[in-house]
């Protein structure tokens with residue numbers, strides 16, 4: 001098994017087809033990410049060149065408590081249904097955390113449904129209990145605690161600046177505002 005990382009529009013066709021099929025099965029009609037979020041595809045690929053698991057890393061700058069910071073998060077994490085429960089998802093999600101840490105991002109930030117919290121924690125991500133990530137746009141926000149949503153905010157503190165300011169991200173409402181295509185990642 002090998003983790004392969006590509007700009008989203010540079011994934012080799014044979015791998016892209018498989019990753020798209022996995023995503024389409026899970027999120028029908030989901031479509032492509034907003035290019036403004038600089039999507040990066042990470043794929044766990046078998047020796048037979050089969051895509052076993054896939055995710056996308058999305059990135060943007062945000063301002064929190066008056067300080068600008070570069071944030072990246074995970075989107076569309078999926079393992080081939082026939083190969084779930086064997087640690088492949090955890091492997092890829094941990095690799096993505098290392099990728100984001102090395103990428104120059106200050107912070108890793110994303111939301112997940114509450115039952116998946118332990119899965120992400122087992123791959124090194126930290127749950128920010130009490131923190132709500134706000135998606136959408138300033139004019140049409142989509143908070144992770146909107147009615148019908150029960151999202152947990154997961155994080156990784158990478159730069160010295162956000163490690164110093166870590167307390168300000170806890171029990172906080174964080175304006176991510178990724179836009180109208182990827183409304184909440």
Ligand SMILES: CC(C)(COP(=O)(O)OP(=O)(O)OC[C@H]1O[C@@H](n2cnc3c(N)ncnc32)[C@H](O)[C@@H]1OP(=O)(O)O)[C@@H](O)C(=O)NCCC(=O)NCCS
Nearest residue numbers: 026076077078079084085086087088089090091115116119
């Ligand atoms: C979530 C997902 C990526 C995990 O992939 P995987 O390769 O099966 O993950 P792993 O084998 O590394 O399993 C890790 C743990 O997560 C747990 N887990 C997986 N899906 C879960 C779910 N929906 N609810 C609760 N726990 C879950 C597994 O039980 C396992 O726990 P264990 O180690 O204590 O047994 C996979 O189940 C999937 O593709 N789900 C559908 C898409 C999805 O929900 N994606 C996440 C939201 S973007």
